[in-house]
Amino acid sequence: MQKKFLENEPGPITVISTDISDFYQRIYTHRLEGFFGDIKSGGPATTFIIKIIKAIRGKESFGLPVGGAAARLLAELALRDVDKSLFDDGVSCTRYVDDFRIFLLSEEEVYGTLASLAESLLAEGLTLNSAKTSVSTKEDYLKHIEESSSDIFTASQDEAIATLTSFLYEDAEPSAEDIASLQSINLTEFLEIEIGKEEIDFVKVKRILRGIRVVTPEASLDLILKHFHLLLPMAKEIVLILGEVKGSEEKKVSAFKELFLKFYNEPPARNIAIIRAWLMEAFTRGVFTLEISDLKILNNASTSLDIRQSYLLQGKLDRRTFFRNKKYELDSISLTNRFSFLMGATCLPKEELKPFLDTVKKNTPDPLMSAFCSWLLAKHGSVLQA
Numbered sequence: 001m002q003k004k005f006l007e008n009e010p011g012p013i014t015v016i017s018t019d020i021s022d023f024y025q026r027i028y029t030h031r032l033e034g035f036f037g038d039i040k041s042g043g044p045a046t047t048f049i050i051k052i053i054k055a056i057r058g059k060e061s062f063g064l065p066v067g068g069a070a071a072r073l074l075a076e077l078a079l080r081d082v083d084k085s086l087f088d089d090g091v092s093c094t095r096y097v098d099d100f101r102i103f104l105l106s107e108e109e110v111y112g113t114l115a116s117l118a119e120s121l122l123a124e125g126l127t128l129n130s131a132k133t134s135v136s137t138k139e140d141y142l143k144h145i146e147e148s149s150s151d152i153f154t155a156s157q158d159e160a161i162a163t164l165t166s167f168l169y170e171d172a173e174p175s176a177e178d179i180a181s182l183q184s185i186n187l188t189e190f191l192e193i194e195i196g197k198e199e200i201d202f203v204k205v206k207r208i209l210r211g212i213r214v215v216t217p218e219a220s221l222d223l224i225l226k227h228f229h230l231l232l233p234m235a236k237e238i239v240l241i242l243g244e245v246k247g248s249e250e251k252k253v254s255a256f257k258e259l260f261l262k263f264y265n266e267p268p269a270r271n272i273a274i275i276r277a278w279l280m281e282a283f284t285r286g287v288f289t290l291e292i293s294d295l296k297i298l299n300n301a302s303t304s305l306d307i308r309q310s311y312l313l314q315g316k317l318d319r320r321t322f323f324r325n326k327k328y329e330l331d332s333i334s335l336t337n338r339f340s341f342l343m344g345a346t347c348l349p350k351e352e353l354k355p356f357l358d359t360v361k362k363n364t365p366d367p368l369m370s371a372f373c374s375w376l377l378a379k380h381g382s383v384l385q386a
Helices: 002-008 029-037 044-057 069-078 080-088 107-122 138-149 155-169 176-183 187-195 202-215 217-226 232-245 250-264 273-284 292-297 304-316 320-332 335-347 350-363 369-378
Strands: 014-019 092-096 099-104 134-137
Touching (some): 014 138, 029 069, 187 217, 202 232, 232 273, 250 292, 304 335, 320 335
16 A cells, blocks of 8 residues: 555655554553544443453553454554544555554655644653654655565465464364475575574564474474574564474473573563563463472563563462462452462462452452453363463
8 A cells, every 4th residue: 555655656755654652551541431432333332342441451541451453453543533633634644553654745844744743642642652763765665665575485485374374373273285385495494594684574583483383393493592582572483382392392492491581681571571471471381390490580570461470470389378468469459460360379279269269259340350260260270280
């Protein structure tokens, strides 16, 4: 769409690329309620969505969970008035969630347009990310689009990866023909090529790692281990690959544990909660054996993601005293984190857990809590198993 627009525009175009700082965390949830009020046909569905948002956020007025189609749709809704403001000003632009591309006929319009956008965002409690704001010519941006669109895969290879990686998120099993089509590609070699580039394209790397997970996870372990620090932004894909081979490549997988612990408190993981969460996920999933000494290292409880994972690790280590002490302070735990706390608390004996969960059901307004507590009790003894 952007490429077609630019190619059909005969005159010079100045392109602004920008996004919003900490977008999901700073969405004002009461504004979403106002937007839902404008939907005439929403009925019970919108009422239920608002109830869920309130339950998730607890007493906090800002923020949506990161990830998931539902959260992305709500995030799109949060910028409805900002979009209207741009269109009312006659600005040509595209947006994907918080990523803006603005197309101007004159370079002289740049500062005025950015100022107007910043003002619209400020009304929503949001700010532009100056570090990710750039200005380019039409020619340079078209070149950027071409470079981003070009791929190391041929069309058939790209289709093979797309088909096979889709099976990772569905119940269906890939056929022998599907697997064979991807096995003909040397994904480990492609991964090495991408890692060796001056500027790594993490979108391509993610796709390669997903393909590797399906057909050749064992063959990639040495390369991933060698370049682990460079691949840290792909922590999720690495953890999933290790999970696939932990039974057959126990020695090689165990070599990763030291790196997971080492880089947990170093950049970029130290500064990015989602990376830390996936490094901890390797322990919650049983990819690595968890010990008390590990928990002392994985102690960065600065965000909700860290806290949630910490509760699960406490439970896996059977730290019953921790949960016995904390259960009397349940009201101080945000509703967002309470689900993970209760999962961890299933390490308690069933006869002790049941009355506690009964109390939680009565005192928690979350519409899903009652069903969740019943599920925990029914699955007692297996909830924390890898």
